[in-house]
Every structure is written in structure tokens, then in C-alpha cells.
Amino acid sequence: MASILNVGRIAEGFVLDHIQAGKSMEIYKYLNLGKLDCTVAIIKNARSAKMGKKDIMKIECPIDYIDLEVLGFIDHNITVNIVKDEEIVEKMALTLPKEIRNIIRCRNPRCITSIEQELEQVFLLTNEEKEIYRCKYCEEKYKKK
CATH class of the missing domain: 3.30.70.140 (Aspartate carbamoyltransferase regulatory subunit, N-terminal domain)
Incomplete structure (x- = not known):
């Protein structure tokens, strides 16, 4: 039914x-x-x-x-x-945003955002074809789950 x-x-x-x-x-x-x-x-x-x-x-x-x-x-x-x-x-x-702020967090423990808690989490689109984002400060690659 x-x-x-x-x-x-x-x-x-x-x-x-x-x-x-x-x-x-x-x-x-x-x-x-x-x-x-x-x-x-x-x-x-x-x-x-x-x-x-x-x-x-x-x-x-x-x-x-x-x-x-x-x-x-x-x-x-x-x-x-x-x-x-x-x-x-x-x-x-929709398109992939060139920059995303405060949506994801950098997982690099040596990144400045790990030390400076009030600093914005900023990721930049570095490869549109492969949908790769990297931290603006340390260039750590974001891995989607």
C-alpha cells in the first residue's frame, strides 16, 4: 500500500x-x-x-x-x-565557496588557530575539481568524512 x-x-x-x-x-x-x-x-x-x-x-x-x-x-x-x-x-x-569561515576547524595541532582560540577558522578552496580546502594559516588539507 x-x-x-x-x-x-x-x-x-x-x-x-x-x-x-x-x-x-x-x-x-x-x-x-x-x-x-x-x-x-x-x-x-x-x-x-x-x-x-x-x-x-x-x-x-x-x-x-x-x-x-x-x-x-x-x-x-x-x-x-x-x-x-x-x-x-x-x-x-550552488557553487563551491572560495572561502569558508568558522564552519570547519583546522586539525593541525601546530596551527595558530589551535593556540589563538579567538582567531577565525578560515579555509580556502585550493582545488575546485577535487574539492580540496586548505587552512589559510598553515595550509593543512581538510579531509571530508
Whole structure:
């Protein structure tokens, strides 16, 4: 028996589609959605003709509340639909950000960021094809899990 899951429309915010299955909770954490006063619907392991399985997120909040740069770092294949007045007004394609700040931490114990705790964690995209980021200060390569 097929079951239908119905998640209502949002008035203003974002619908994140084509999220790699299982990545939605990571996105929730990186976007700091737990600290914001907004409604979030997460659909995990939805069937997808294109991907097999995918996650979908609906985030209802003013569109200037969230910095979407981090999404390009997590997965630049995510489709971002911007919603205003219950209608999709724009579809955004993501790219790998050239620089990311305070999203990931340098694991090099000799890096200045290990000693100077108030220093920002800055990583620069050094190889777009291989999606390699390196610490701005010590050039330690970031390894994705």
C-alpha cells in the first residue's frame, strides 16, 4: 500500500531539494537552525528517480536569516528554492565557496588557530575539481568524512 506524506506550503523561506540521503541533519547543524526561531520540516530518504533516495528540507523563516554559502561546501548539487508568498520565486544553483569561515576547524595541532582560540577558522578552496580546502594559516588539507 502506497502512503502519501503531505508537508504543507511555507509562506517565506527555502525548500532545499536533492540533498544526498542522510545529509539533512548535517545541514541542520551547519545552518544553526536549532538556534533560530523558524519552522523546519525534514524529509529523509524520500524516493527520487534521479538519485534513488534523497533528503528534502523546508525552512520557513525570513530569507535573510540564513547564510546559504555553507550549503555549497556541504553539497553543491543541492537545489535551493526561494519561497515568497507561498510561491517559488527563484531557484538557486550552488557553487563551491572560495572561502569558508568558522564552519570547519583546522586539525593541525601546530596551527595558530589551535593556540589563538579567538582567531577565525578560515579555509580556502585550493582545488575546485577535487574539492580540496586548505587552512589559510598553515595550509593543512581538510579531509571530508
